[in-house]
Amino acid sequence: MKRLFISALCAAAFTGAAAQEQHSDTIQSVYDTTEKVMYDNDKYKVETNHFWDNWFVSAGFGGQIIFGNHDKQVKFLDRVAPALDIAVGKWFTPGIGVRLMYSGLSVKGATQKEGHGEFPTHSTGVDVPGKGGDGYWLMKQKFKFYNLHLDALFNMSNILYGYNEKRVYNCSPYFGLGWTRVWESPQSMEVSANVGILNSFRLNDALDLNLDIRGAYVSDRFDGELGGRWGEGIWSATIGLTYKFKPRGWDRSKTIIRTHDRTSELKAMQDKLNDMQAQLAQRKRDSITVVKTLAAANFVIFKIDTWDLTNEARVQLSLFAETIKKADPNVVYVITGYADKGTGSVERNVILSKNRARVVYECLVNEFGVPKKQLRVDHKGGVDNMFYNDPRLSRAVITRVVEENDAQ
Incomplete structure (x- = not known):
């Protein structure tokens, strides 16, 4: 084995x-x-597998026999008693599961008469037929008990051949420990060791027909009569049904x-910048008294809940810085930070927009040499979607020329 x-x-x-x-x-x-x-x-x-998946209940009825102290003196069929199984369990994987089972009803055997060893235990009062028609030194025995045991199940069909929810037959050896109790006096409470094979035949998605063959080993005290044995065994075979609760299977x-x-997103940004450049160009054409060379507006976006500049953003700022330094040195640009109003608290969005404007300012001044006098810093906190109804485009910093009224 x-x-x-x-x-x-x-x-x-x-x-x-x-x-x-x-x-x-x-x-x-x-x-x-x-x-x-x-x-x-x-x-x-x-x-x-989730915790509430693949739970099942089962019930079966059959026969059982005890191997005790006087097996040879009682016919085999006279020792067969009814057996009942009721269980609840769960499969954790297609190959490994556990169940808690009640097994029991009664067992039949033989016990010594009074005056022939120990006092008779669980006697029915009927003699076991002996030699010479005189009655023997044994009486028939019957008593009720139950065995509550926890078993580990191993579906060898799934372990060896892979999971198949349509498989008709599954063979699942198991073993476990339990607690047996004899109800009638003399009462007995003993630990049991259980081993068996659960043979399952699929009827449909929810029902299986079961043939459960099991052996249990208990102490020699189980039947109330000490016979010098290491212990006693109970063998049973039951036929029953298993119902599998939903959700079932894997x-x-x-x-x-x-x-x-991100192609469409970048295209939308570029279109917006082109529009802004066109507007600036139109202003240049419309200007009569003052002609200035300006740098086009710059747009930098940030990841959600951060104010870290990406390498792509730094490249954009370097090109923007070159344009500022070549343009009119008297032109002032405002760096405005924004945050997405739909994400985060008001306080958090103020911090985000302020820090985003600050890191753009520090990058232009410290890394690319833009004069401080040409830059102003502002922040707007959380704002509604500014472009294309897309909240991601509001997590940004926009740098553009200060309007005349703002510059005064």
């Missing part, structure tokens, strides 16, 4: 390392986000990959 169990585990480990196949579904969603779902076709891999393992195309 031990070699068989080790071999099964080795086989499961080997097959689990076998080559895998995958297929994928690609979904194009709005905002230029592409979602790719990779399904793993390896039958040994499934999605993680989903295939999958990986989701999402990619975001």
Whole structure:
């Protein structure tokens, strides 16, 4: 038995390392986000099981027999008694589960008569037929008991051959510990060791037909008569049904990959800057008394809840700085920080917009040599969507020429 169990585990480990196949579904969603779902076709891999998944209850009825002190003196069929099983359990993976089971009703055997050893225990008052038609030194015995045991289940069909929800037959060896109690005097309470095989036959998604073959080992005190044995065994076989609660079964393992195309976002920003440049150019053409060379407005966006400049933003600022230094040195530019009003608190958005304006100012002055006298810093806190109804474009700093009225 031990070699068989080790071999099964080795086989499961080997097959689990076998080559895998995958297929994928690609979904194009709005905002230029592409979602790719990779399904793993390896039958040994499934999605993680949640706590309330794959619970079950079962009940069965059959027969059981005790192997006690006087087995040879009582016919085998006279020792068979009814057996009842009721259990609740859960499968954690397709191959490993646990259940709590009540097993019991009664057992039948034999006990010594008074005057032939110990006082008779659980006697029915009926003699066991003996030699010469005289009555024997034994009386028939019957008593009620229950065995409450916790079992670890191993579905070897899924472990060895992979998960298959449509498989008709599953073989699940199990073992566990329990607590037995004899109700009638003399009462007995003993620890039990349980081992067996649960044979399941699929009827539909919710129901299985079960053949449960089990053995339990208990102390020699179990039947109330000490006979010099190491212990006593109870063997049973029951047939019953298992109901599997929803959600039941396991989903295939999958990986989701999402990619975001920023092309349309950058195009919208560029269009906006072009519009601003066109407006500045028109102002130049409309100016009669004053002609100034100006740097076009600059637009820098930030990631949500940060004021860190990216390398791309620094490149934009370096080009903007070159234009400022070549343009009219008397022109003043205002650096205005913004935050997305729909994200974060009012206080947080004020901090974000203020710090975003500050880091742009420090970059232009300290890194690219723009004169401080040509720069002003301002912040607006959280604002409504400024461009294209997109909150991401409000997490920004805009640097533009100070209006005449503002400059005075």
